[in-house]
Amino acid sequence: MTDSWQDHLVIRPQYPLGASARSDDTVTFALKRSTVTMKRLDVGVRAALLALDTGSATGWISIGDLVRAARGPYSEADIDRLVLEVGRLYARGALAVAVHDAGQIVCELVSNSSLGGFGLELHDSATRYRLSRFAIIRRMDRELWAESLVASACLRIHSAELGAVITALHEPAEETDVVGSVWPKAASVLRACLRLMAAGGIIAPVDEDGLLPEDREPALATRDPHDVLLHNHSRRGLSPLPVGATFRHASVVPPLPALRPPWPGERIPLPRPDPHRLARTDMPVSVAMERRTSSREWADQPLNVEDLGELLYRVFRVRHLVARDPADPHSYEVSMRPLPSAGAAHDLEVYVAAGRVTQVGRGLFHFDPLQHTLTEVTTDPQTLSMILGSAQHSAAATAEPPVVLVLASRFARLSWKYEGMAYAATLKNVGVAYNALYLATTAMGLAGCALGTGDAIAFATATGIKPYVESPVGEFMIGPVRI
Template sequence: MLVGGSVSEEALVGQVERAGGFQAVVFLHVILAKLARRGALRYLVQGPVGTLATLEPLSPRFELSSQPLASVRRLRLSRFAHVRRDGEALVLESPRAHGRVVLGHAAALALLAGLAMPTTPDAAVERLAPHEVPAALTLLELLFRTGFVLAAESDGSTEEERRPALALWEFHDLLFHAGSRRRLYGRRVGGTYRLAGTVAPLPAVPPPSEPAIALPRPDLALLARSDPPLVEAMERRRSHREPGARGVTLAHLGELLFRCARVRQVRPGERDEESSRPHPSGGARYPLETYVVVGQCEGLEPGLYHHDAAGHRLEQRGGMTPTVRALLADAQVGSHPPRVLLILAARFARTSFKYESIAYALILKEAGVLLQSLSLAATAMGLAACVVGRGNPELFEHAAATEGVAESSVAEFAIHGCTPEGRPLAEPHSRP
């Protein structure tokens, strides 16, 4: 679309050719390509009932392929293409595309539906009314030249199935990767506080609850003298999936959580509270909460607990119910379930209140940092532990009575006991 209205490419080329000849037309195409890559140009597909669709470039890498639709026999919609609502519009997007298509008429959706299976261009539009076919074929050409629609082989496969680099990607993984990493026109990224004044921020620390059990606090000065060097801990770290030589105690839990997950300070932030903890967090948001599922732990009854990171206490959330038992069973990767399972849950609004486009990516990065901290601390303490590669958020939400979109599990860490070479606990351990 040009300033002041729209014009067909055919009409524009004709005007330029009459005014300046072939060289002027070549220059026109160069200019149009540059405008599109800068997001200053839109492509409208007009039909007898109005605008069928609008193609909006979103990236400097946007370009229309030079391969014409007529060069292929079979077509198929990309398996990464998806339709969603954006405000009052339906849009077709793909993590592989450098533009998006705003769908303006039901005929556009009907065209997409016909592309789920491999088909020919003529067959793709045969279900449309005759007066809709010319515009639909124009849209199909645009979809093909922008990568939303791909050439298909006789077996129905496209390059997305044949190329290993693409075949290995699942839809949700590539969508998340592109959605949290790419810089697109009109997209805000970072600390925008997009809902400030509309949504109230969560406190840095959830309010404490009772009943709770005070956890022992290790002497950090003593640990600084007795711990193995960082290099040694990193080299000794292993994933232990079988029962340890000895069991886990309340003192072990107290030390591990104090080392890695306690709140050191709550302070005023830019627009709400921030906190300081042993591991880093994007914008000091610290959305992660640690839940402790106890199967066997000396000094603790089996059940589900929440770590009060500010008070360094374990708040009781329930006994060994079938759901809590299922959480332990779900984390089993060896011959036995873990004696203790740490579940890292995120209060998502802590991060998304500030950050736009990257909030969930930041939460997962923080979970990885905390898992590494737990792994190294467990190694230094002689605990047999490992990161769990999967989790069950539905089980967690049921056990902890949380609303999944507000707070849910994002990572798990299993403790199976103590390694044979596990060191005695550093003394003294104090209680608050």
């Protein structure tokens, strides 16, 4: 018997599939979350699908055996239909597809999402393959994972040689280019691996220009893989990992306190507005929403410290703290503020990059939302000019903004609780803060403008904080209106 790649590619039901044949041309699978009935099957495909569940002593069945199970009762069995139906079961997470060699699993493909695809090329041809831009390779505990963000599949790699094949495929290559160079095992095993990786979107056949179908599809060609990665892992149904409030670090590290430890610098008390006056004189929300606009020009005079104090008070102040319940391992200290925040975590620290503010020197200050004070972080002119200059550049403004509010996330406030979606929650919190700042600056007659990005190096230099500990995720320019 020849050594065919089809005998190395095996299907592993993830649990008993509850297959039953209710009529001559159907098969019904009672899966964990749904019942799937496949209709109008020829007798061969029907027999092969039933064989999937009865399986074998090893718990898997090879594609070769499956094809033979179909062609036994009916030599004209529709093998493409068989592969299609296997793909449907795989996408629902009922099957994994693996490559085995001498009793060892070389790699295994599992579906991350019922939205994913599975296209197995059965016919042999001299195909040139290339690594997808959307394949993310990383260590997951003791395994190597290659994840396709587009086909929603995860390849668990158990062979160092296959890792070398994947890296070799950054350039288009045929199977024969790889066999003998980075692949020491049988060519039929590699052939099965290539088929499986192509079915899971880790690699794809290239055209004569060396391009993959994803390079020709505008919706994918214009996407950054890291954007797709963040999206997939922050939404349920697209990720192989849990997404949500799983508190997976609760038993490992204590939660961060609601407020960051105070900076050691000198404190400047900020004026507070009179809340009764605001309640009497403020413009209605509907008016503020209608008048709101982004303004990138400021009057020549500095921003009044009273306005700075009022704005920070309106938007970011702590109304009260809620202590952690020591009896509840999922409890953590929270603060309640005018702003909502994911899990009341309020991960966003507010830093004031002050260029021109009355009674406040030029410098970077941290806002204490409980004491309503500014604490000096640095007055280094160079880093401050970098922060203000970066804002001016982002807004294509003709002058340096009087103030840039820098929103820096204490990421661990969110990642202690949330899995997968912590960074997405930070960015949503930034959006919430931006809108509150826009409405409050409008109500106060100040010029305000949100910014899309800022200078991470300037902030890290100014504060000495590592970007993965506390890092700017939003910037908002404010100043007096230019009339």
